[in-house]
Amino acid sequence: MQTIDRARLARQLELEQQRFIDTHPKSRELFQRAQKSLLAGVPMSWMVKWAGSFPVFVTSGKGAHFTDVDGQDYLDLCLGDTGAMTGHAPDAVLETITERLRQGVTFMLPTVDAVWVGEELARRFGLPCWQVCLTATDANRFALRIARALTRRPKVLVFNYCYHGTVDETFATLHDGVVGPRSGNLGPQVNPAETTKVIEFNDIPALEAALAPGDVAAVLAEPAMTNIGIVHPEPGYHDALRAITRRTGTLLIIDETHTICTGPGGYTQAFGLQPDLFVIGKPIGSGIPTAVYGMSEEVADRARTQTPLEDIDTNGIGGTLAGNALALAAMRVTLEKVLTPENFERMIPLAERFEQGVEEVIEDFDLPWIVKRLGCRAEYWFRPTPPRNGGEAAAAVDFELDQYMHLYAMNRGILMTPFHNMALVSPYTSESDIDRHTAVFREAVRSLAG
Numbered sequence: 001m002q003t004i005d006r007a008r009l010a011r012q013l014e015l016e017q018q019r020f021i022d023t024h025p026k027s028r029e030l031f032q033r034a035q036k037s038l039l040a041g042v043p044m045s046w047m048v049k050w051a052g053s054f055p056v057f058v059t060s061g062k063g064a065h066f067t068d069v070d071g072q073d074y075l076d077l078c079l080g081d082t083g084a085m086t087g088h089a090p091d092a093v094l095e096t097i098t099e100r101l102r103q104g105v106t107f108m109l110p111t112v113d114a115v116w117v118g119e120e121l122a123r124r125f126g127l128p129c130w131q132v133c134l135t136a137t138d139a140n141r142f143a144l145r146i147a148r149a150l151t152r153r154p155k156v157l158v159f160n161y162c163y164h165g166t167v168d169e170t171f172a173t174l175h176d177g178v179v180g181p182r183s184g185n186l187g188p189q190v191n192p193a194e195t196t197k198v199i200e201f202n203d204i205p206a207l208e209a210a211l212a213p214g215d216v217a218a219v220l221a222e223p224a225m226t227n228i229g230i231v232h233p234e235p236g237y238h239d240a241l242r243a244i245t246r247r248t249g250t251l252l253i254i255d256e257t258h259t260i261c262t263g264p265g266g267y268t269q270a271f272g273l274q275p276d277l278f279v280i281g282k283p284i285g286s287g288i289p290t291a292v293y294g295m296s297e298e299v300a301d302r303a304r305t306q307t308p309l310e311d312i313d314t315n316g317i318g319g320t321l322a323g324n325a326l327a328l329a330a331m332r333v334t335l336e337k338v339l340t341p342e343n344f345e346r347m348i349p350l351a352e353r354f355e356q357g358v359e360e361v362i363e364d365f366d367l368p369w370i371v372k373r374l375g376c377r378a379e380y381w382f383r384p385t386p387p388r389n390g391g392e393a394a395a396a397v398d399f400e401l402d403q404y405m406h407l408y409a410m411n412r413g414i415l416m417t418p419f420h421n422m423a424l425v426s427p428y429t430s431e432s433d434i435d436r437h438t439a440v441f442r443e444a445v446r447s448l449a450g
Helices: 006-023 025-034 045-049 091-103 112-125 136-151 204-211 237-247 266-271 297-303 309-314 325-337 341-364 390-395 399-410 431-449
Strands: 058-062 065-068 073-076 129-133 155-159 172-175 178-181 196-199 216-221 251-255 277-280 291-295 370-374 377-381 422-424
Touching (some): 006 399, 091 325, 112 129, 112 266, 112 291, 112 325, 129 325, 136 155, 136 216, 136 251, 136 277, 172 196, 178 196, 196 204, 204 237, 341 370, 341 431
Parallel strands (some): 251 277
Antiparallel strands (some): 058 065, 277 291
16 A cells, blocks of 8 residues: 655645645735634634645535635535535525514524424424533533433443533543543643443443443433544444443433534434433534434433422523524524435435545545444545544644645635544535546645655
8 A cells, every 4th residue: 555755745735835835825915814803813713724825715605515715616515514514504594484584583492483483392302302502512511411411320431532611521532541632732720530331332342341330420422423524323232331320320421513514413313322311503504503402201200300480590501692583583494405315315316426426536545544434524644544433533633734635635625624534515515516626636635645
């Protein structure tokens, strides 16, 4: 198998960085100006992680494309890291939210849309009782609060190199087998070892051992890991996870914020999972900030008795904008008209086309790389075999090569995620869009081969 010449990679990366600077003068000017008023020159500091010397500033987006301030068009395969999975500005959503804006946005009271959304969530995901918040981070935090309240246990369990939003308990990894703060964890309230157990995904003996003491309130898990790249559960793992959590009295929380790419009912519906609590955010509002968490009938019955009415507004769950009328309207139209079975029937074959195209290039250049896919999400890895857990996936990260592949694509009008080499397909993505990526990917690989 071929290996990458690191010296050539460094030279090519320098050329691409200069090309980016030369072709994005207005974005560069705005970035320099923004550094005087915004920390790191961006509204959220992680926005500087994009390949290139500064982020692209966007003017508008429609469907699977957007335009920057320099007038350049991009095929968007990042789609807001799933937040814009529905595509940018879907017509049906625009019409609905515009009308909702005219009628008022937030009242601290329910609307008719709330009833429809609750019924649809129950139908899709199989849990009967739901609550609405603003982000999946909120939803995960609230689900963990409920789990600790019901079980009266102090610990939670997550998988090594997971990501569940900015939830303090989940910013933990294994350091030579010992739980500690994840790299970059800024100002943790306490050492996460005090609140959290961390094990590797797909390790059933480790799961048994971690839950055996009976001090874990809940396991919080993506059904397939996506935030360190796609790591699929091995056959029988979910059966074991459910059986062990039930036997040890541990609640199981499934976070489908990314794995909704599996299908209209997420991984949970597709594979018949039976979580006690269920979380999803970002894509279900077509970009309008919203998220939901659902619970089984047993959990709901127990949760109803936890807080007296006089204290329900200070129980650590909620927020005055949570469940607002605009968010509910956006969710209803998104679930009814965008994240539909018909659209998934288009999107998944396009992701398969992406997978096949990239695999052909890898084979042609005899590279030790692979492609992984989950529903309408696909990505390539710089390793010869699939990782079976987060630790193996993290060890395969090649930041310099990631930066080069991202920047090469961006310089040719294709946006991938800034965190790993993931592509997401929207209802508006076309076959020609996918084939365009394959051609650019081939050019990028050829540029490294010399």
